[in-house]
Amino acid sequence: MINLTQLKNDEKARVICVEGGHCFIRRLETMGITPGVEIIKTSSHFLCGPLIVSVKSTKVAIGHGMARRVMVEPL
Amino acid sequence: MKKILLVGNPNVGKSVIFSRLTGIGVIASNYAGTTVEFTKGYLTIGGDKFEVIDVPGTYSLEPASKAEEVAVELLKEGDIILNILDSTSLERNLNLTIQLIKKNIPMLVVLNFWDETKHRGISIDYAKLEEIIGVPVIPVSGVTGEGIKEIVTKIEDAKISSFSYNINDNWKVIGGITDSVQKLSHRHHTFWDRFNEATIHPITGVPLALIALLITFKIVRFIGEGLANNILDPLFKSYYYPLIINLTGHIHIEFLRQLLIGRSSVLMESFGILTTAIYVPLVVVFPYILAFYIVLSFLEDLGYLPRVAVVFDNLFHRVGLHGYSAIPVMLGLGCKVPAILSTRILESKREKIITTVLILMSAPCMPQTAMIVSLGLHYGIRVVSLIFLVLFIIAVITSLLLNMILKGDAPELFAEIPPYRMPRMYTLLNKLWIRIRSFFSEAVPMIILGVFIINLLDILRITDALTVWLGKPLLYLLNLPGTMVSIMLLGFLRKDVSIVMLSPLGLNAKQFIVASIFMVLYLPCVASFFTLIKEMGIKTALKITSLVFVVSLMVTFILNVLL
Numbered sequence: 001m002i003n004l005t006q007l008k009n010d011e012k013a014r015v016i017c018v019e020g021g022h023c024f025i026r027r028l029e030t031m032g033i034t035p036g037v038e039i040i041k042t043s044s045h046f047l048c049g050p051l052i053v054s055v056k057s058t059k060v061a062i063g064h065g066m067a068r069r070v071m072v073e074p075l
Numbered sequence: 076m077k078k079i080l081l082v083g084n085p086n087v088g089k090s091v092i093f094s095r096l097t098g099i100g101v102i103a104s105n106y107a108g109t110t111v112e113f114t115k116g117y118l119t120i121g122g123d124k125f126e127v128i129d130v131p132g133t134y135s136l137e138p139a140s141k142a143e144e145v146a147v148e149l150l151k152e153g154d155i156i157l158n159i160l161d162s163t164s165l166e167r168n169l170n171l172t173i174q175l176i177k178k179n180i181p182m183l184v185v186l187n188f189w190d191e192t193k194h195r196g197i198s199i200d201y202a203k204l205e206e207i208i209g210v211p212v213i214p215v216s217g218v219t220g221e222g223i224k225e226i227v228t229k230i231e232d233a234k235i236s237s238f239s240y241n242i243n244d245n246w247k248v249i250g251g252i253t254d255s256v257q258k259l260s261h262r263h264h265t266f267w268d269r270f271n272e273a274t275i276h277p278i279t280g281v282p283l284a285l286i287a288l289l290i291t292f293k294i295v296r297f298i299g300e301g302l303a304n305n306i307l308d309p310l311f312k313s314y315y316y317p318l319i320i321n322l323t324g325h326i327h328i329e330f331l332r333q334l335l336i337g338r339s340s341v342l343m344e345s346f347g348i349l350t351t352a353i354y355v356p357l358v359v360v361f362p363y364i365l366a367f368y369i370v371l372s373f374l375e376d377l378g379y380l381p382r383v384a385v386v387f388d389n390l391f392h393r394v395g396l397h398g399y400s401a402i403p404v405m406l407g408l409g410c411k412v413p414a415i416l417s418t419r420i421l422e423s424k425r426e427k428i429i430t431t432v433l434i435l436m437s438a439p440c441m442p443q444t445a446m447i448v449s450l451g452l453h454y455g456i457r458v459v460s461l462i463f464l465v466l467f468i469i470a471v472i473t474s475l476l477l478n479m480i481l482k483g484d485a486p487e488l489f490a491e492i493p494p495y496r497m498p499r500m501y502t503l504l505n506k507l508w509i510r511i512r513s514f515f516s517e518a519v520p521m522i523i524l525g526v527f528i529i530n531l532l533d534i535l536r537i538t539d540a541l542t543v544w545l546g547k548p549l550l551y552l553l554n555l556p557g558t559m560v561s562i563m564l565l566g567f568l569r570k571d572v573s574i575v576m577l578s579p580l581g582l583n584a585k586q587f588i589v590a591s592i593f594m595v596l597y598l599p600c601v602a603s604f605f606t607l608i609k610e611m612g613i614k615t616a617l618k619i620t621s622l623v624f625v626v627s628l629m630v631t632f633i634l635n636v637l638l
Contacts, residue, residue: 042278044277052275057167061381062488063397
């Protein structure tokens, strides 16, 4: 299990869990980032910049700090 | 009267459908969260009148932001829900739909952006979806107006869904529904896909953003300066101004005449309510506002702005902001008024304050930039570069300090990146009209009031006393000639002209650098100052301007010693 920032670009993964408080988990869930869903990391910006993931045919930009708390399993 | 609520995720085109249904203009953009306050309108079907409410976009019924709280509160009083979905992102959108089902309110489902599904290789069996969730489903293209009539005729068919499921399995349930109604076929990469890749890519994104910025400025300068210098300024000076001077010539009460046309007979040195107070917002600011909003509206509808936010997120994160602040700051390079107005897209007050400081300090506005460059080039390119470099460095240092001082965390970027969509004339014009109208109804009165107050102070000779009291020692510190005092006053009205006024003073290179930096920073112009008060409240506005003033004094003093 790795976190989203460690996933390589264009790699597919399954979300295992989201580490954080209730609010944080819910915020991610509203965009469909929740345990069990498939996620593709499409690009990431250097120096701890944001990364773009594709979830349920929607592209979402997510800050580095937030992405570190999303644990995934590469597929 | 029955209430119809338009509910859906952010950026699914609710506002466009709302204005199609009610004929009322609402600002719609291609990014999330344009509607924070709700808008009401009316719709008459047959003989029945309905109240239609455009509810702020929400991803879920468990509120996580201000806009979502408003949405949940509004749901309590709705009679009919018009749930609007983005059909190109069906699965994520259904999450809200199945939550709405639990509310037991008669509902209709609208699949918006229907025209886009074809070339995206998405095919949705809407009849089957209707069967599963048990409420009418209507495919619609809001921007072209296709399907809007269907909504109107089917409003009465809205019903409470009998679909039941376990709330904890929501994503599983949604997955099941999506699999049975939606088919995705593979398709080739389109031009928009490649464009999307390039504009958000870490390497190509930044240069492309800079090019976009450059083109924006070219267009803004073309429209703004063209309108100001060739149309509005001549009109004002050859028709309106002589007329007013003529008319007021018959007024023999000195005080009244001074109130109307100011103390001096020179337009830009007086503060008359009929002269300068009209000239500043209409001739100086309006052309740039118009030009900026034309370009901004286009970029918004295209969906480019969230990508700018991503590309610059890294940079802004260092000063405690996230990428969304890049948008107001970039606007501020042109004119501070629309920039300050656009800080509304930011969530916390902390972000707004730091962003405003960056807007005011990082660079002069476009007309002032033009003047600094054209005058500064007499001293050489190094002088000009030094001025802009110093300004940029001060802005960064100040915002870094603010980031440390102000309580709170730097927010993380978390936003949907909408697909690119070609802007439509209908929505563009609609939006432009609303923005211009709100500039006239909200910002212009503030500017006029501001000029009026300054005029009163001027007539009562308070400004004279103030400039002597504050100005003299201040200029002594900066080693600039005493005539700078009157230029400072003028700079409050027109920052670009204040730079021009430096030219007869015969300053040396060092004095020019110090004077330019001081004139850029010391105070915002009257238009931006009163816009700032309107947006942030008088207390915060004064705090920000005093901070900027103190910094400008310190920096120019240090520069004066060092150079």
